[in-house]
Amino acid sequence: MKNISKIKSLSILFIGIYIFSANFLFAQNKYDKQKIGNLTVVITGIESNKGNIQIGLFNSEESYKGIKEKFKGAIIKVKNKKAIWILKDIPYGNYAIKAFHDENSDDKINTNFIGIPIEKYGFSNNPSIVFGAPSYSKTKFIIDLVNTEIEIKLK
Numbered sequence: 001m002k003n004i005s006k007i008k009s010l011s012i013l014f015i016g017i018y019i020f021s022a023n024f025l026f027a028q029n030k031y032d033k034q035k036i037g038n039l040t041v042v043i044t045g046i047e048s049n050k051g052n053i054q055i056g057l058f059n060s061e062e063s064y065k066g067i068k069e070k071f072k073g074a075i076i077k078v079k080n081k082k083a084i085w086i087l088k089d090i091p092y093g094n095y096a097i098k099a100f101h102d103e104n105s106d107d108k109i110n111t112n113f114i115g116i117p118i119e120k121y122g123f124s125n126n127p128s129i130v131f132g133a134p135s136y137s138k139t140k141f142i143i144d145l146v147n148t149e150i151e152i153k154l155k
Contacts, residue, residue, distance in 0.1 A: 035092045037143045043076070043083040043099055045120060045154035051103035052076055053083040058096045061136040071095070075102075096139040097124040099152055120154035129155065 043053050052075050058064040059071040072090075076083040078101070100109045100121035109117050124141050127134040141150060 035144075036089045037092060037145055038147050039087040039090050039095075039143055040147070040149040041085040041087075041097060041099075042149065042151045043085070043122070043154065044081075044151060045122065046078055046081045046083065046101055047120065048103065049078045049081060051101060051105045052078060053085075053099055054102050054107070054109075055083075055085055055097060055099040057087065057090075058098070058136070059093060064096050064098075064136040064139070090143055092142075092144050094140045094142055095124070096136050096141070097150070097152060098133070098139075099123075099154070101154055122152040122154040124150055124152060126151075126153050 039057075041055065043055070046053075055074050055076060056070040057072040060068060062068040063070050072087060074085055076085050098121070100117070101119050102109070103119055104110065109121060110119050111117050123129075123134055123139040125139050127138040141148075
């Protein structure tokens, strides 16, 4: 009888250890799947220290086109004709950035009478710009490292 009782106690103990271990392992795998990194964006090509930089980080083509909300956005002060945006804990994946120098701080990109921007602007990957904004595919980049740094040169 005592042996059966010991066997039951040991069985319950092993089952408890197994359940605890399995939960711990599954929890670890859940967090391992969601890798995150830091992103530093350096904005150059700024001609004056007036105003600020309006910048948006987009995590899909839909958000880039304005169909969905942008992933992150910021207003950055210009210092020494440069602006730096540091983002922490960004999930690994594809992103694109749009930025412009809001020199007169009116929260919009000013244009001339035919709609061409008169304030400098730029995109991730610094694509050539002919007519209108470049596509998401031309501006997207990947965050798959602990630290990623990109430079956007305003035009």
